[in-house]
Amino acid sequence: MEIRYHGHSCFELIDGETTLLVDPFLAPNNPLADATAEDIDATHLALTHGHADHVADAVAVARRTKPQCVAMVELANWLEEQGVENVSDPNLGGTVIFDWGSIKLVPAWHTNTVPGSEERPFSAELGTPMGVPRGPDHQDGWPDHL
Numbered sequence: 001m002e003i004r005y006h007g008h009s010c011f012e013l014i015d016g017e018t019t020l021l022v023d024p025f026l027a028p029n030n031p032l033a034d035a036t037a038e039d040i041d042a043t044h045l046a047l048t049h050g051h052a053d054h055v056a057d058a059v060a061v062a063r064r065t066k067p068q069c070v071a072m073v074e075l076a077n078w079l080e081e082q083g084v085e086n087v088s089d090p091n092l093g094g095t096v097i098f099d100w101g102s103i104k105l106v107p108a109w110h111t112n113t114v115p116g117s118e119e120r121p122f123s124a125e126l127g128t129p130m131g132v133p134r135g136p137d138h139q140d141g142w143p144d145h146l
């Protein structure tokens with residue numbers, strides 16, 4: 001597996017034909033990122049929470065590459081409201097299984113909103129933020145404490 005770090009919390013995990021993009025915050029939104037939303041051909045997209053520095057480029061990547069998306073149910077609903085398709089919406093502890101492995105939502109201590117307006121930079125609370133570890137090839141491989 002190849003792992004590309006694009007700055008902040010944005011990682012690209014590439015394994016064969018699969019490219020999992022986590023928390024896209026890319027140039028120019030993140031002036032320190034080494035890639036733009038046009039540079040990454042994600043087949044899968046996972047979001048930990050809705051803060052702008054984790055989702056700023058999610059919609060742009062998702063509209064262009066049509067990845068399978070995984071996000072906490074409230075954030076998944078927001079993605080769909082932005083016109084994103086192929087969205088899975090597990091809740092805390094939920095696992096989404098793919099042919100290459102799985103993504104499980106685990107607790108993370110933080111807050112969770114999506115970008116709002118200039119007057120109100122953060123929108124309503126969107127529930128619990130999640131860690132999104134990439135799992136083993138089979139769901140049964142997850143330890144109980146995750």
Ligand SMILES: [Zn+2]
Pocket residue numbers: 049051054110111
């Ligand atoms: Zn945050």
